[in-house]
Amino acid sequence: MDRHSRTAVSVLALALALLASCSRQTAPVDHIPDGYASWRTTTKIRLDYPIPGHEDRFRIIHMNDLGFSFSRSPVGVSFPIGTTIVKQVFATSSPAAGEEPIMLTAMVKAPDEPLSRGGWLWIVKDLAKGQETVFGGDFCYACHGNANEAHPYGDKNQSEEFRDYVFFVPGLDGMAPGAVTDAPASPR
Ligand code: HEC
Secondary structure, eight states, X not given: OOHHHHHHHHHHHHHHHHHHHTGGGSOOOOOSOTTGGGSOBSOOSOBOSOBTTTBTOOEEEEEOGGGGGOEEETTEEEOOTTOEEEEEEOXXXXXXXXXXXXXXXXXXXXXXXXXXXXXXXXXXXXXXXXEEEEOXXXXXXXXXXXXXXXXXXXTXXXXXXXXXXXXXXXXXXXXXXXXXXXXXXXXO
């Protein structure tokens, strides 16, 4: 892990610790419905390479059907209100068949919510505790601003199209339509 990644990891740990310490003031929330794991995935690319903030943990991104009706215009990509994107994060880079994720990070399009940033609620769910935390600060939102500029992931967004803060927009991950990866997109 490079120095930048290490910094991002410790920032995430710190942010989680801070949020945990004030969790008593946070009303219980539940934005991630059961059954999210059966939603379609946003990319077939195998996400097991290191990204800042996640080390090289294996990840799978699911999105509800509503999100797949996103629009694309000269202004850029826009996801409808109610879009829910859930990223499963596993303990290691190659989980065993049937292994459960340890954590979920999620984005819910809800521009009217006071805690939304860039039109999205930014959520982390600790699966061991069953507890969701909404990140009201700029931590998640600031890094996801990179999705709207050229970045190192998927199709790399070299035209700097506005992507509504989403790195992996379906069909815009640089893979040929219908392409099949050697590696399965899921540990199962
Ligand atoms: C340092 C940069 C960085 C930070 C901070 C970050 N993310 Fe991400 N996030 C990424 C990258 C890169 C991806 C692309 C998918 C992958 O490789 O996991 C991603 C993907 C996602 C996705 C799937 C949608 C997409 O953009 O493709 C969700 C949901 C998500 N992140 C939620 C969060 C939440 C919630 C937080 C704050 C707790 C957060 N992220 C903080 C970099 C970041």
